[in-house]
Amino acid sequence: MKILLKIRFVGTNYAGYQVQNNAPTVQGELCRAAEQLFGGRCDVTGCSRTDSGVHANMFCAAVTNHGSNILETTVPTEKIPRAMNAFLPPDIAVISASEVEDGFHPRYDVKSKEYVYLIQNGGERDPFMADRCLFYPRSLDTDKMNEAAKKFVGEHDFAAYMAAGSKVESTVRTIYRASVTRDGGMIRFSVRGNGFLYNMVRIMTGTLIAVGGGRISPDQIPSITQSLDRKRAGSTAPACGLYLNDVEY
């Protein structure tokens, strides 16, 4: 068998998910904790690469013995979260663990993912949300932002919302749901799709901020998308407001 972990982490102190030399990463911490708990070398495979400073309310990763497709352990599956958490730093936690088939792949088998982007808009910046949202003091029209977000829904070529210079076979993705809501001073952009290009949610967010501020109208979104031109979309919103919120298999 193989073990699939559901994880939450605060991304602030990490150079993203994926292991790098000379920088702390979430994968590196998970791997270290798994090796302390299970003994021997382990591989940890995540559901996605996340950038430096991006957070996860729910991230999925599989643990196996190094170079193997399975995990051999006597630790009961339901005890794994608490046991792993004893070896993990305070800003990463395993929420649950489940057994999956040997052939299961945490990235290739994803059906959809949901991202959330938080923008504090109104009032003074909240110190409890520092590095956990974008503080944007100028007034934003969330009705217009929501109207614009709906135009992302469907199967489209999202090249206009991909970081310049990224390489990928196809820039076509399907967005199933997208919405912008406001709760007091906090604006929440939620978007679910079958996959996302590099920086796609952050560029969508920058575009929605331009809509909320009146510089782009919601009706312009389809033509921006169709242009496939990165320069027509908004700027890339900072990583600190972005959360991987759900992963569906």
Place this chain on the structure above:
Amino acid sequence: MKILLKIRFVGTNYAGYQVQNNAPTVQGELCRAAEQLFGGRCDVTGCSRTDSGVHANMFCAAVTNHGSNILETTVPTEKIPRAMNAFLPPDIAVISASEVEDGFHPRYDVKSKEYVYLIQNGGERDPFMADRCLFYPRSLDTDKMNEAAKKFVGEHDFAAYMAAGSKVESTVRTIYRASVTRDGGMIRFSVRGNGFLYNMVRIMTGTLIAVGGGRISPDQIPSITQSLDRKRAGSTAPACGLYLNDVEY
């Protein structure tokens, strides 16, 4: 005139509110920001001393010119929060500023203060709440905790809930309201009183945890209080779960 600031801060990175040599403090940061904004030396007087690691959803502090009872400035009062925030670190923010009389004292004029203590009870530890609550995995009975909290209400000698070795003229305080509520896995102890002894809320919290775990019954609270004996009360809960939540003048 004198300026009263309402402040929020995450206490994790500070050795408490009050200025100390060789340690970052909230007062030190406020003073430095005030001097950058208003020019010249400033005094900042807080509503309370808070311990290292304690947070504030609302803290009040007055700013004056050094050695004076007033603040001379051309900065319009309503512009002060945004302007101060530009000089403050991300984990401290001024929420609002108002003009108060020259004779106003932010500590002596307090009518009541409310503290909140957060306990995560159930599930795995939440990385987004690391250093912002106590993670207590064993099951706690919040009905019993609430019943016990109600016994704190009234004018009592709270010596049993004061850190051993503290010196104070009187250990009599009045608690106006106290309650324990649960929202999912998060337990919230709220207590409002006319004043609090050193570590009083944290010792009350430790006592309520003993009640929630069945080691002390709610009916024993009055006799623990009457004993004036610190050893009869529960242990001191860690600072990280404590928030100054409101200050009333």
